Amino acid sequence: MNKTNIFINKIDELKENGLDISIRKLSFNNIEIYILYIQQLTDRDKLSTDIIKPILLNKDCNNISVDKLASSVVYIDNILIDDSENKIIEYILEGKSIIVLSNDNKYIVADTLKIEKRKTMPPQVESTLRGAKDSFNENLDNNLSLIRYRIKDPNLRIDKFIIGKRSKTNVAVVYIKDIVNPKIINDVKKRLSSIAIDGVFESGYIQKFILNNAFDLFPQCGIVERSDTACTNIIDGKICIMVEGISLVLTVPKTFIEFLDASDDHYDSIYISVFSKTLRILSILISITLSSLYVAVVAFHPDILPPKYILAMATGRATVPFNALLEALIMEFVAEVLREASIRLPQQIGPAISIVGAIVIGQAAAAAGLVSSLMVIIVSLSIMTSFAAGDYFMINPIRVLKYIMILLSGVFGILGFTIGFILITINLCSIESFGVSYVAPLSPFNFRDIINFFISDITLSKKRPKFLHTRDKTRQ
Amino acid sequence: MIQRTSKLLISLLISALLLTGCWDYTDINMMCITVSIGVDSIDGNIEFSGEIAKIISPTDVPKEQNQASGVYNLLSYGKTFEEARINYNTINPFPVFLGATRVVVFGENYAKQGIEAYLHRIDSLYDYRKTLLTAVSRERPKELFEKKVEKELSVGFLIEDILTHLEENGQALYPKVGELLSDISFGKIGYLLPYIGIENNSIKYLGMVVMKDSKMVDILKVKDTSGLLYLLSKNPSLVETIPSTNHEGNFLSFRTKIKKRKVKTDYIDEKVIINIDLNLTSELQYQHYMDLLSDQDIKKYEAIISKRVRNSVISIIEKSQKDFKCDIFRFAKIFKGQHPKIYEQIDWKEAFPNAEINVDVKTKIVNTTLSDTTAKKKY
Numbered sequence: 001m002n003k004t005n006i007f008i009n010k011i012d013e014l015k016e017n018g019l020d021i022s023i024r025k026l027s028f029n030n031i032e033i034y035i036l037y038i039q040q041l042t043d044r045d046k047l048s049t050d051i052i053k054p055i056l057l058n059k060d061c062n063n064i065s066v067d068k069l070a071s072s073v074v075y076i077d078n079i080l081i082d083d084s085e086n087k088i089i090e091y092i093l094e095g096k097s098i099i100v101l102s103n104d105n106k107y108i109v110a111d112t113l114k115i116e117k118r119k120t121m122p123p124q125v126e127s128t129l130r131g132a133k134d135s136f137n138e139n140l141d142n143n144l145s146l147i148r149y150r151i152k153d154p155n156l157r158i159d160k161f162i163i164g165k166r167s168k169t170n171v172a173v174v175y176i177k178d179i180v181n182p183k184i185i186n187d188v189k190k191r192l193s194s195i196a197i198d199g200v201f202e203s204g205y206i207q208k209f210i211l212n213n214a215f216d217l218f219p220q221c222g223i224v225e226r227s228d229t230a231c232t233n234i235i236d237g238k239i240c241i242m243v244e245g246i247s248l249v250l251t252v253p254k255t256f257i258e259f260l261d262a263s264d265d266h267y268d269s270i271y272i273s274v275f276s277k278t279l280r281i282l283s284i285l286i287s288i289t290l291s292s293l294y295v296a297v298v299a300f301h302p303d304i305l306p307p308k309y310i311l312a313m314a315t316g317r318a319t320v321p322f323n324a325l326l327e328a329l330i331m332e333f334v335a336e337v338l339r340e341a342s343i344r345l346p347q348q349i350g351p352a353i354s355i356v357g358a359i360v361i362g363q364a365a366a367a368a369g370l371v372s373s374l375m376v377i378i379v380s381l382s383i384m385t386s387f388a389a390g391d392y393f394m395i396n397p398i399r400v401l402k403y404i405m406i407l408l409s410g411v412f413g414i415l416g417f418t419i420g421f422i423l424i425t426i427n428l429c430s431i432e433s434f435g436v437s438y439v440a441p442l443s444p445f446n447f448r449d450i451i452n453f454f455i456s457d458i459t460l461s462k463k464r465p466k467f468l469h470t471r472d473k474t475r476q
Numbered sequence: 477m478i479q480r481t482s483k484l485l486i487s488l489l490i491s492a493l494l495l496t497g498c499w500d501y502t503d504i505n506m507m508c509i510t511v512s513i514g515v516d517s518i519d520g521n522i523e524f525s526g527e528i529a530k531i532i533s534p535t536d537v538p539k540e541q542n543q544a545s546g547v548y549n550l551l552s553y554g555k556t557f558e559e560a561r562i563n564y565n566t567i568n569p570f571p572v573f574l575g576a577t578r579v580v581v582f583g584e585n586y587a588k589q590g591i592e593a594y595l596h597r598i599d600s601l602y603d604y605r606k607t608l609l610t611a612v613s614r615e616r617p618k619e620l621f622e623k624k625v626e627k628e629l630s631v632g633f634l635i636e637d638i639l640t641h642l643e644e645n646g647q648a649l650y651p652k653v654g655e656l657l658s659d660i661s662f663g664k665i666g667y668l669l670p671y672i673g674i675e676n677n678s679i680k681y682l683g684m685v686v687m688k689d690s691k692m693v694d695i696l697k698v699k700d701t702s703g704l705l706y707l708l709s710k711n712p713s714l715v716e717t718i719p720s721t722n723h724e725g726n727f728l729s730f731r732t733k734i735k736k737r738k739v740k741t742d743y744i745d746e747k748v749i750i751n752i753d754l755n756l757t758s759e760l761q762y763q764h765y766m767d768l769l770s771d772q773d774i775k776k777y778e779a780i781i782s783k784r785v786r787n788s789v790i791s792i793i794e795k796s797q798k799d800f801k802c803d804i805f806r807f808a809k810i811f812k813g814q815h816p817k818i819y820e821q822i823d824w825k826e827a828f829p830n831a832e833i834n835v836d837v838k839t840k841i842v843n844t845t846l847s848d849t850t851a852k853k854k855y
Binding site: 325 | 633
């Protein structure tokens with residue numbers, strides 16, 4: 001059977017199966033030309049001016065063929081010729097236009113994809129004072145262009161994967177070939193290739209698949225929204241994983257202390273950087289431990305405080321009907337509810353929740369004697385300090401750990417507090433992010449990397465972090 | 477692997493549960509927070525008095541009163557400490573919490589009978605702080621605690637604050653229970669406690685009490701304690717007012733501090749010899765009438781201060797040797813450190829009163845309030 005006839009049959013089949021495929025039929029000296037496309041995915045101006053118009057204006061109608069159309073008629077830059085009948089539907093769903101001739105057993109695939117995309121907007125999650133403001137959006141090509149525009153190295157590699165049996169999502173792995181540790185890149189590629197899922201609509205899906213253990217509490221992938229941060233990571237020897245349709249990019253590997261880093265630290269003076277890093281470390285510690293220490297001290301060990309503090313604390317709790325453990329749990333719960341509510345609400349209503357929260361918790365509850373003023377201060381401080389972590393995604397584990405610590409302290413006092421702290425440390429030490437210890441450079445210990453982390457000064461950090469084991473170890 | 481980890485976790489939790497546990501849980505506001513304790517002996521009975529913090533909600537406090545907590549007094553009697561304790565436990569709404577206690581005041585009666593038993597009690601009760609201040613009161617502790625104070629939250633805090641600032645300024649000693657217990661366990665030496673009382677309707681530091689075998693044997697008034705402070709205070713800082721050698725009626729006020737204190741002991745011809753070298757620095761604070769000081773004047777004043785300090789030190793040492801017959805300066809500890817074998821062979825209680833004690837005091841005036849001593853020559 002003539003293959004073109006198969007294509008014609010296929011077109012008839014497509015007409016009937018409700019895929020919402022548009023078919024434009026052109027006739028030429030008994031030759032019929034079919035153009036198949038999906039209106040919503042196609043740049044129709046391009047289709048008219050670069051495909052239909054040249055074909056109709058073509059005067060040499062006698063020897064028209066697929067090859068001739070592709071080589072001397074159609075204006076589209078990105079075209080290919082195929083003869084696989086089964087692939088037609090795939091091409092069309094990808095947003096390409098198919099040109100079928102009734103006298104040829106091949107067809108043209110022309111890239112006329114057009115999707116609505118956001119403009120490059122300032123970052124929403126990863127805010128900065130001095131860093132670049134162009135953040136990634138949902139368009140993969142746009143995101144890749146932002147990387148290519150900043151890194152013009154010929155060794156920049158973009159390996160593409162298609163993940164999702166049904167969604168067919170494009171995933172790009174971006175790295176610099178002569179910097180990145182080959183073991184890590186091979187590992188990443190291997191893990192990506194092994195993903196078998198029907199659809200990918202968030203980089204979080206990919207993150208879960210490529211991580212070692214779904215039960216790990218701490219994030220092991222960096223999540224980057226800004227293109228300059230992504231480029232810094234790539235230059236450092238890390239790997240960026242970009243997912244089509246998602247504005248957040250994954251970077252691997254990522255260690256614990258890197259979550260305490262902020263891009264502004266690298267632009268400010270050394271003193272400010274050391275101060276900010278110390279502040280963030282203390283903030284995380286305070287956020288995890290403050291409420292639990294309060295419970296342990298009030299309920300078990302008030303004598304560790306100076307006498308006047310003991311009196312102030314006891315006085316503050318004079319009318320509180322709950323014990324310290326319950327008081328801490330209730331207050332933390334209310335604060336978390338407020339936080340959760342303000343995150344999910346539209347921006348216009350968010351401030352209203354904050355006002356209600358401040359009045360209800362800060363004033364009414366303390367004035368009614370339901371909670372002590374000290375507890376209000378502690379919970380507020382605990383919430384505020386959790387926001388001080390350099391990376392937003394480090395906040396969530398802190399929220400969970402806080403409750404565990406409160407419960408342990410409420411049951412076992414300072415002993416429980418210590419046990420909780422040790423367990424957290426053990427957990428941190430046992431995590432690996434793509435073969436890199438999560439607590440590097442503290443373990444394995446590397447003094448130079450620790451100093452570089454604190455000072456964050458590009459002029460003094462002449463070498464790349466040792467724990468990444470990059471091919472090219474020197475920056476300058 | 478998971479099984480091993482969970483076994484480890486379970487055993488950790490069980491051991492933690494056994495070591496402590498929910499049954500220890502008591503919120504601080506559900507305890508009687510004792511701020512101060514008084515111990516006295518009245519008609520053969522032990523009298524426990526003291527102050528317990530009154531836990532009032534801040535909202536219940538009248539506006540004119542800017543503090544939320546006050547105190548109420550406790551009082552109980554018993555033949556023994558335990559009986560007295562049971563008696564006051566029976567009237568308290570909550571268990572007693574001693575972790576916030578700042579001062580233990582002994583009545584004179586009880587101090588004369590001996591305070592060692594109560595010091596051991598403090599040592600054995602785990603919630604007492606070992607940095608607790610101890611003092612002896614001229615009045616019954618009960619009367620002392622009934623005194624209304626406006627300067628502090630309570631009498632206990634007031635006593636602590638008075639002694640803290642005096643100790644910081646080198647004008648009194650602040651003996652903590654831990655130090656007293658160390659002295660008692662060392663044996664053969666005495667110690668000193670602050671002496672307080674009510675004067676002009678106010679609580680006042682009156683001097684020091686000499687304790688021999690943990691029993692009160694004498695009282696030293698404030699003016700007689702300067703020699704003691706030069707020997708025992710961490711940073712003595714005493715003002716010596718010297719009459720001017722040039723102009724009658726003028727006085728010079730010197731703040732004198734210790735730069736170096738060296739005690740060297742020896743044992744020669746079966747006699748303990750203690751050499752004390754005190755290097756002092758003195759600052760001229762002011763003169764009653766401004767007068768120029770020459771280098772000779774300064775040397776003269778240095779000699780006067782040295783002599784005065786030496787006399788005060790020798791006076792108190794002689795008193796301790798002849799009157800108290802007790803080493804209250806902890807010389808025994810120094811001697812034992814320097815001559816451990818000899819110390820084992822001698823009886824310090826007998827050796828100390830006969831010891832030869834040499835005191836050498838050198839003073840250097842380091843600041844003359846910028847008076848230019850060569851001004852006359854220059855201009």
